Amino acid sequence: MKINKLYTYPKSMRSVINGGRHYDIGGDKLPSVTTILSATQSDEKKASLANWKLKMGDKVADEIRDTAAARGTAMHTYLEHYLDGTGYKDLTPLGRQAETMANKIIESGLGDLEELWGLETTLYYPDLYAGATDVVGIYQGQPAILDFKQSNKPKRREWIQDYFEQLGAYTMAHNQVYGTKIQSGIVLMCTKDFLFQKFEVSGREFVKHQHAFLRKVDQYYKNVSKAKEAQDTKNDQIV
Numbered sequence: 001m002k003i004n005k006l007y008t009y010p011k012s013m014r015s016v017i018n019g020g021r022h023y024d025i026g027g028d029k030l031p032s033v034t035t036i037l038s039a040t041q042s043d044e045k046k047a048s049l050a051n052w053k054l055k056m057g058d059k060v061a062d063e064i065r066d067t068a069a070a071r072g073t074a075m076h077t078y079l080e081h082y083l084d085g086t087g088y089k090d091l092t093p094l095g096r097q098a099e100t101m102a103n104k105i106i107e108s109g110l111g112d113l114e115e116l117w118g119l120e121t122t123l124y125y126p127d128l129y130a131g132a133t134d135v136v137g138i139y140q141g142q143p144a145i146l147d148f149k150q151s152n153k154p155k156r157r158e159w160i161q162d163y164f165e166q167l168g169a170y171t172m173a174h175n176q177v178y179g180t181k182i183q184s185g186i187v188l189m190c191t192k193d194f195l196f197q198k199f200e201v202s203g204r205e206f207v208k209h210q211h212a213f214l215r216k217v218d219q220y221y222k223n224v225s226k227a228k229e230a231q232d233t234k235n236d237q238i239v
Contacts, residue, residue: 001083002115004137007178012122012130023122023130030124031220033131033169033213037162039223040216064152067094071192072150074098075105076134079148082106083119083135101150101190108196109188113146114138123173128217133170136182142202144184145170151191157199161209163187164201168210183207 013024020035031039041049053061074090075098081088082102090098115138124130135146145167167185174180183206187199201209 001110001113004115004117006117007136009118009121010124012124023124025122025124025130028127030128030130033129033166036129036169036213036216036220037165040219068150068152068192070094071098071101075102075150075190076148078102079105079134080120083110083116097192098150100194101192104190104194104196105148105188109186109198112140114141123170123177125169125173125176129169129173131166131170131173133167136174139184139186142184143180143182144186145174145182146186146188149187149189151189151197154191154195154197155189155199160187160199161212163199164206164209165213165216167201168206169213171206172210172213 010025014032015022015024015029017029017031020039021032022029022035023032056064071094074095078088078090078099079102090096113135116135117138118133118136120132120134121136122130122132123136133145134148137144137146139146147163147167147170149163164185164187167187171182171185174182184200184202185206186201187197189197189199191197
């Protein structure tokens with residue numbers, strides 16, 4: 001793999017505003033891609049998550065969520081240090097598990113990464129949104145955005161449409177700011193039981209997901225505007 005710093009990616013500060021992660025880009029606080037996706041979830045998905053939490057119980061559901069988040073962070077850290085050549089070790093039980101998961105991704109998915117442009121890269125679409133993607137570079141001969149994912153169980157393609165929308169958001173941001181024409185997104189995933197999965201999206205399917213994300217951006221800002229109007233009305237009534 002060749003490291004090629006073709007572009008200068010921005011540094012940014014992250015903050016939480018009204019419960020959602022935002023990125024400070026040149027003084028503008030832009031909502032993150034994941035914040036927009038979370039805030040515009042379908043009623044069906046919200047109901048599914050609520051039913052799962054009811055079934056598991058609040059305490060167990062929170063433990064599963066928190067453990068998965070910590071495992072995903074550890075796996076990402078290992079992969080980041082592998083790609084930048086610095087190396088990383090976490091000897092806790094969770095760290096060892098995450099290392100094995102990361103190695104599955106390295107062995108089965110990263111051999112096709114030919115050129116690395118950016119790692120843990122902050123990307124933004126001016127005035128709309130921002131986020132951080134795991135890898136930008138050349139994958140199997142094509143410019144691509146890559147995201148690493150951990151999972152508690154194997155996924156079907158139809159279950160991860162939001163991952164494709166996330167990749168679509170990052171590619172649109174990169175193309176807008178840097179004049180590129182990236183039209184390929186790759187999800188490299190490993191389950192906690194060490195099953196590797198790779199999902200690729202490109203062409204018309206990718207454009208469909210990009211358009212879906214832009215509709216959610218529009219919905220997000222409409223919701224923010226309505227919430228602000230409601231708060232202003234409430235403040236006026238108090239005065």
